[in-house]
Amino acid sequence: MKLRLSVTTTNSALLAKVEEISGENLSKCYHCGKCSAGCPSLTNMDCLPNQVIRAVQLGDEKVLESETIWLCASCFTCAVRCPRGVDLSKIMEALRLLTLRKDVNHIEVKELTQEELDELPPIALVSNFRKMTS
Amino acid sequence: MNLAYYPGCTLKNQGLGFETSALAAAQALDIEMKELDRWNCCGTVFSLADEDLMHYLAPMRNFVRVQEEGFDKVVTLCSMCYNTMKRTEQIVKDDPEKLKTINEFMYREEDYRGEVKLFHLLELFRDEIGYEEIKKRVIRPLRGLKVAPYYGCMLTRPKEIGIDDWEEPRIMEDLLSAIDAEVVKDPLRGECCGAYHTVNAKELVTERTRMIVSSAKKRGADCIMLSCPLCEFNLDLRQRDTAKEYTDFVGIPVVYFTQLLALALGLTEDVCRFDLHYIDPYPVLVEKNIIEEGEEVHGKKA
Numbered sequence: 409m410k411l412r413l414s415v416t417t418t419n420s421a422l423l424a425k426v427e428e429i430s431g432e433n434l435s436k437c438y439h440c441g442k443c444s445a446g447c448p449s450l451t452n453m454d455c456l457p458n459q460v461i462r463a464v465q466l467g468d469e470k471v472l473e474s475e476t477i478w479l480c481a482s483c484f485t486c487a488v489r490c491p492r493g494v495d496l497s498k499i500m501e502a503l504r505l506l507t508l509r510k511d512v513n514h515i516e517v518k519e520l521t522q523e524e525l526d527e528l529p530p531i532a533l534v535s536n537f538r539k540m541t542s
Numbered sequence: 543m544n545l546a547y548y549p550g551c552t553l554k555n556q557g558l559g560f561e562t563s564a565l566a567a568a569q570a571l572d573i574e575m576k577e578l579d580r581w582n583c584c585g586t587v588f589s590l591a592d593e594d595l596m597h598y599l600a601p602m603r604n605f606v607r608v609q610e611e612g613f614d615k616v617v618t619l620c621s622m623c624y625n626t627m628k629r630t631e632q633i634v635k636d637d638p639e640k641l642k643t644i645n646e647f648m649y650r651e652e653d654y655r656g657e658v659k660l661f662h663l664l665e666l667f668r669d670e671i672g673y674e675e676i677k678k679r680v681i682r683p684l685r686g687l688k689v690a691p692y693y694g695c696m697l698t699r700p701k702e703i704g705i706d707d708w709e710e711p712r713i714m715e716d717l718l719s720a721i722d723a724e725v726v727k728d729p730l731r732g733e734c735c736g737a738y739h740t741v742n743a744k745e746l747v748t749e750r751t752r753m754i755v756s757s758a759k760k761r762g763a764d765c766i767m768l769s770c771p772l773c774e775f776n777l778d779l780r781q782r783d784t785a786k787e788y789t790d791f792v793g794i795p796v797v798y799f800t801q802l803l804a805l806a807l808g809l810t811e812d813v814c815r816f817d818l819h820y821i822d823p824y825p826v827l828v829e830k831n832i833i834e835e836g837e838e839v840h841g842k843k844a
């Protein structure tokens with residue numbers, strides 16, 4: 409995903425929603441990149457975790473279509489390392505919820521084969537469905 | 543010591559050996575873990591949305607069950623259950639308003655008083671029993687066995703609920719020293735295994751399994767030791783898929799901390815249940831002379 413960041417696209421409604429759902433103050437972030445540097449999912453992401461914050465700060469709704477927010481594994485590495493006390497894992501969750509709360513699933517549960525369902529432990533299925541389905 | 547035990551779903555399924563070895567090892571160390579008569583899934587992941595009270599109900603119900611059975615302490619083994627329940631425990635303890643709202647919503651249950659304390663079993667070994675005591679009870683020292691502890695995410699993060707330092711934990715290392723195993727310190731021991739992506743994006747997990755398992759192996763580990771059934775699934779069974787994708791990949795066994803402890807305490811194979819893992823741990827246990835060649839395990843000779 410290509411993110412175009414510009415002050416003209418600022419949409420304070422997105423920022424307000426994300427701040428409300430996450431309970432985090434996004435303006436505390438000074439974009440040092442420490443969260444991105446330690447993120448285990450980084451190699452497959454289409455934009456860096458701190459770029460997600462930037463996009464929300466500027467109100468760019470395209471961030472809702474980024475792969476990054478779904479590749480986040482809620483590992484809390486960013487949360488414990490941020491020098492500004494920003495919990496990015498909560499911001500990622502808020503962005504996922506903006507889609508899920510519209511009753512839109514990110515995965516198709518019925519695409520799982522019987523073989524996969526038999527093999528996967530409950531802990532994998534429940535956690536995945538909690539994160540990826542509405 | 544006597545306390546309630548909350549198992550969680552996977553310990554009754556793929557993680558059965560985690561439970562059997564834990565209960566037997568705890569008993570050998572004079573910890574009586576009474577399984578709750580009724581319990582429900584904790585929800586596995588803690589909701590990261592603010593004020594999301596609805597998602598605290600599952601852990602709260604379990605705390606009500608603990609309270610109903612007259613306990614004020616409950617222990618769990620699974621890292622994800624620990625994380626989800628501990629965060630809920632703290633939220634309702636710190637915020638009487640939230641506790642009241644949830645109690646009113648769950649009007650058919652008795653009111654939760656917010657007094658139950660949740661422990662992870664590793665904490666009980668460290669804080670209640672003590673490593674010196676464990677050392678004294680060791681019958682079969684795991685001398686020569688090189689073990690790489692793997693923490694993953696949920697035991698040490700976030701800070702408020704971590705059972706140890708989030709960057710430099712040592713709780714599993716210390717347990718290993720007490721049972722005379724050799725600790726292999728791996729820099730990736732706190733890296734995420736890919737968690738629930740194993741359901742819809744297996745290739746993300748195999749990439750991480752390859753990295754984490756290879757790193758431990760390169761440092762000489764005979765096996766990896768952990769505390770989470772989801773990490774176990776990803777680092778053990780997913781080695782099958784990793785080997786298909788990366789032909790040069792060579793794996794090592796993955797076991798639960800309770801299994802090595804039970805083995806060291808001289809407990810038998812029917813509780814250790816090493817046979818339930820995808821990568822068979824027996825060959826390396828025999829090679830390291832922990833289990834004798836020809837010793838009967840599950841009706842076959844090791």
Ligand code: SF4
Pocket residue numbers: 436437438439440441442443444458461489490491492493494496
């Ligand atoms: S570590 Fe914190 S301050 Fe630095 S970029 Fe990430 S969220 Fe912003």
Ligand code: SF4
Pocket residue numbers: 443446447448449457479480481482483484485486487496497500
């Ligand atoms: S919580 Fe998400 S964004 Fe933060 S380090 Fe983990 S995977 Fe990356």
